[in-house]
Structures are given as structure tokens and as C-alpha cells.
Amino acid sequence: MKTVVKILLVLIVTFEQHKLFGQCEIDAGFNRNICPSENNSGAKLLGKVISGDPINFIWESYYFHPALNKSYYASSMLSDTTVLQPLIEQHFERSVKYFLTGITATGETCRDSVQLNFSDWMFLTVDKITGKSILDTIELWIAAESNWPHMKYERSPNFMISDTTIRNPRVWNDKTVFYNLEITDSLGCKETDDIFEVYVQPTSTKSFEKVYVEIYPNPFQDHINIQVKLE
Known part of the structure; x- marks a missing residue:
């Protein structure tokens, strides 16, 4: 036992x-x-x-x-x-x-x-700055690229822009605007792109009345000298 x-x-x-x-x-x-x-x-x-x-x-x-x-x-x-x-x-x-x-x-x-x-990102080392006249329409581009597909674009401000949710929208801003952009890739990772600076170049015209043009010699031969008098 x-x-x-x-x-x-x-x-x-x-x-x-x-x-x-x-x-x-x-x-x-x-x-x-x-x-x-x-x-x-x-x-x-x-x-x-x-x-x-x-x-x-x-x-x-x-x-x-x-x-x-x-x-x-x-x-x-x-x-x-x-x-x-x-x-x-x-x-x-x-x-x-x-x-x-x-x-x-x-x-x-x-x-x-x-x-x-x-999620790895690359950035173009190019300043996103452009100028335009008040009547021009231009296309915006991006400088940040993920190694995964982009799923979402969010631009601001929503001012004179064709679409704030696409990669390359068009803008026709009538004054200088700095457009911001946040990109989301397919992993859900977000990255802020460089600000896109769109400057509107001022243009102006001025009309002149009673302009008298004196040409010497008259008739001219191989050169011309023009004088303008404004009244």
C-alpha cells in the first residue's frame, strides 16, 4: 500500500x-x-x-x-x-x-x-507659389505623396475653388489666397501639405485723351523719334 x-x-x-x-x-x-x-x-x-x-x-x-x-x-x-x-x-x-x-x-x-x-511620405522641394491675374483660372497641385494610395483631400478655405476634395482643383480667386491641404492615405494616416500661395497680380489701365504725336523727321528714314504731349 x-x-x-x-x-x-x-x-x-x-x-x-x-x-x-x-x-x-x-x-x-x-x-x-x-x-x-x-x-x-x-x-x-x-x-x-x-x-x-x-x-x-x-x-x-x-x-x-x-x-x-x-x-x-x-x-x-x-x-x-x-x-x-x-x-x-x-x-x-x-x-x-x-x-x-x-x-x-x-x-x-x-x-x-x-x-x-x-505610411511613408515624400515631399517635393518646390515652393508652391504662383501668381495670376484677376481673370485667370489655374490648377493647384500637391507636393506630398504617400507610399499608399490617397483616399481623401481636404482643402481650405473654400473660396473660388472648383472642388475642395480632389487632387488638382481649379481656382479663380480674385484676391491673394493661401490654400491649405490635408491628405489622408488608405492606412488612415494624415499629412499636411505645404501651403499653396496664389497671388493675384494687380492690373490697371489708364486712358489718355487729346494725345498729340510729333514725328521727326517727317517723313522719317532710318529712325523715328516720337514725343507725346498730354493735356
């Missing part, structure tokens, strides 16, 4: 050890979009332990640049590949997949992945 009790105790202890230390589950975070504001302030991967006792962690990612014939790994993208929430220092694609592996004290591994979409 004593022998049976000892065997049961050993089985119970073994089962409890497996329950406490054998399970391993980690979470690499949720798939999300990274807008410029988050990226510029220091975007992070959001890994965490769900259960078990992983004591070592490894982040992995890979990108091959065909033009440079060069491979890039997580070590060149992240501040540290061995912590759960490293900083993202650089990325080479607009969508990047990261893999997180956890390793327990007993050598058991668990694995999860996450995909991040990066």
Missing part, C-alpha cells in the same frame, strides 16, 4: 511540473498601421508572454533588395532582437512581417508573427 502511494505522488509532481513549466505561448502583438507621427516618435513591436516561462526571445525578419543584391535582417531593423518590445529603427518595405520566438528553460519554443504597414 505504501508503494502505491509513492507512485501516485511521483505522478502528481511530474504532472504539476509539466503544467507550470511546459506550456509556452507568446503574442507578437496585433497587426497595425504605423503613421509618421508614431514612426517619428519611436514605434515599437508589442510582444508579450501569454503563458509559460519563456526566458529567451528572438525577433526575426528578412528583406532582400534586388537592386543592391543585399539582404537585410531584423538585427539591422530593430534596436534589440532579444527583448519583447524593441524599437523599430528602420524598415525597407511598406509592409513588414516580424516573427517572435520564445524559448523556455526546458528548451520548448513557441512562435507568433505580426505585420506592420508603414
